[in-house]
Amino acid sequence: MLQRVVPPSEGGDGVPQALVVVPTRELCVQVARDLGTAGAKRGTRVQAIYGGRAxxxxxxxxxxxxxxxxGTPGRLLDLAQQGHLILGKVRVLVLDEADEMLDLGFLPDIERILAMVPTQRQTMLFSATMPGPIVTLSRSFMTQPTHIRAHGNDEGSTVPQTTQFVYRAHNLDKPELLSRVxxxxxxxxxxxxxxTKRTAQKVADELVDRGFAAAAVHGDLGQGAREQALRAFRSGKVDVLVATDVAARGIDVTGVSHVVNYQCPEDEKTxxxxxxxxxxxxxxxxxxxxVDWDDIPRWQLINKALDLPFADPPETYSTSPWVYSDLDVPEGARGRLPRAQRTREGLDAEVLEDLGETGKRTKSAGRGPAAESRSGSAAEARNGSAAEARNGSAAEARSDAERPARSSRPRRRTRGNGAAAEAVAAPHAEGTADTAEAPAGDAAESGEGAPRRRRRRRGGRGRSDGSESAGSGRGDSDGSGDGGSESAA
Structure with a gap:
């Protein structure tokens, strides 16, 4: 590809002549850096185009x-549609990690980019696997493609220089076990x-609290924070990098001696x-x-696919003696790094660039002013919610106290040892009596011990008749209002 482009020293006009499409930002930065190093002698200019930056x-x-x-597909399309990126003179097109772009849902964007470049070009597609959509893509946009397969006799297996250990660990004991490893x-x-992104950030914060120089790289972080973590890891200011599979795609760092799968991978390729x-x-x-207990079935499939001797991992805790012997961990090691060994500068020693991004976290939780701001905001939100809840409860209690209580009228019996007629319970009205006095003529009638019948009045509720009802049963009600309503004749 470098031989097919014309640099400015040889008459190049500065319009892009080669386009490399990659799935992740980290891989974009790495490929651009490597191409810049390879083409430095000819003066070839290489530019990385990806999201998260201004x-x-x-x-x-x-x-x-x-x-x-x-570049990554999203930002390439944005600049091309705005007219800033001219693709009309592209001679070489490279699709790197095509299977990963397919998994991330970039296939429609790739097809749109391919429609913008000239048909007379050289197209190279690199993929770890060749699923059906990738084969269809190659047949649609490539003329008589040549399929080159690069693999060794031990394809799919691990390298012999890597010593592997598999432990069945409880999820609650993993932080202690990781600290010893x-x-x-x-x-x-x-x-x-x-x-997951949440687990990656949680593990990184836990390690920092235990004295390790750790940093996280995952999709919830802003681009500036991700690049800061990678620079600190490459320079040695941070010696533990916690990452998700997607964010770590394409990260190539020399000097990595230990890899820890804190969570079981999805499949053997991962x-x-x-x-x-x-x-x-x-x-x-x-x-x-x-491997957690829930991940044993998944791990057994991975173990069988790679023909590994770890079908039944031993149940392991942070105090298990074989952890110390297998990994050459000092006998006195505990869950926190001794202060004498905390020699790394840490993530805060690396400069955080202002890339003009918005909507992403720029610092890992648990450190620095950003963390304080987030924790302060969270505390304010919690306190505000609690205060609202308390105020709401108090207001409800006050309003309940201000409401008049419901009261029932006392029982009363009719004359002549008749059956008791129970008064009707009703709430007090505002300054108005519920009922009116029964007529004197009705009160005088006795009926030889038989219970009195109820009379209905206009606009009110029925009341029990009787000679005592006006005096004893309605005394409070009639006296409390401004005036009672007269009963119907």
């Missing part, structure tokens, strides 16, 4: 002129892999990809996999 510096670099553009004698840089970060270039490495 548009202006990338647009200015394109306007100044570049020969090779390396990271205190092994002779350990260099270490990478810890997790399946497992080989993870532990392949150590044992490179003839160096020896150590790979430790912590």
């Amino acid at each position: 548009f202006e510096p990338q647009v200015a670099a394109l306007q100044a002129g570049v020969e090779i553009v390396v 990271l205190q092994a004698r002779g350990r260099g840089l270490a990478m810890v892999f997790c399946r 497992y080989v990809h993870r532990i392949g970060r150590t044992g490179r270039a003839g160096r020896e490495g150590v790979a430790v996999t912590l």
Whole structure:
């Protein structure tokens, strides 16, 4: 590809002549750096185009002129549609990690990019696997493609320089066990892999609290924080990098001696990809996999696919003696790194660049002003919610206290030892009596001990008749109001 582009010293006009599409930002930065190093003697200009950074510096670099553009699909499409990225003179197109772009859902974006470049070009597609959509893509946008397969006799297996250990560990004991693994004698840089972004951040914060120089790389972090963590890891300011599989794709760092699978990988390809970060270039490495009880079926499939001798991992805790002997961990090692061994500068020693991004976390939780701001905001939110709840409860209690209580009228009996007629319970009205006095003529009637019948009145409720009802039963009600309503004749 470098031989097909024309640099400015040879008459190049600065319009992109080669385009490399990659799935992740970290891989974009790495490929651009390697191409820049390889083409430095000819003066070939290489520009990385990816999201999470401000548009202006990338647009200015394109306007100044570049020969090779390396980018992620989303930002490439944005700049091309805005007219800042001209793809009409692309001679070479490279699709790197095509299977990963397919898994991440970038296939529609790739098809749109392919429609923007000239049909007369050289197209190279690199993929670890060749699923059906990738084959269809190659047949649609490539003319008589040549399929080149690069593999060894031990394809799919791990390198012999990597010593593997698999332990069945309880999820609550994993932080203690990981702390002891990271205190092994002779350990260099270490990478810890997790399946989820939340777990990656939680493990990194836990390690920092235990005295380790750790940093996290995952999709919830802003681009500036991700690049800060990678720079600190490459420079040695941080010696433990906690990452997810997607964020770690394409990270190539020399000097990694230990790889820890904090969570069981999804399949055998992910497992080989993870532990392949150590044992490179003839160096020896150590790979430790912590398998929870729930992950045993998944691990057994991985073990069978790779023909590994770890079908039944031993139940292991942070105090198990074979952890110390297998990994050469000092006998007195505990869950926290001794202060005498805390010699790394840490993540805060690396400069955090302002890339103009928005909507992402720029610092890992648990450190620095950003963490304080987040914790303060969370505390304010919690306190505010609690205060609202308390105020709401108090207001409800006050309003309940201000409401008039419901009261029932006392029982009363009719004359002549008749059956009791129970008064009707009703709430007090505001200054108005509920009923009116019965007529005197009705009160005088006795009826030889028989119970009195109820009379109905207009606009009110029925009341029991009787000679005593006006005097004893309605005295309070009639006296409390401004005036009672008269009963119907």
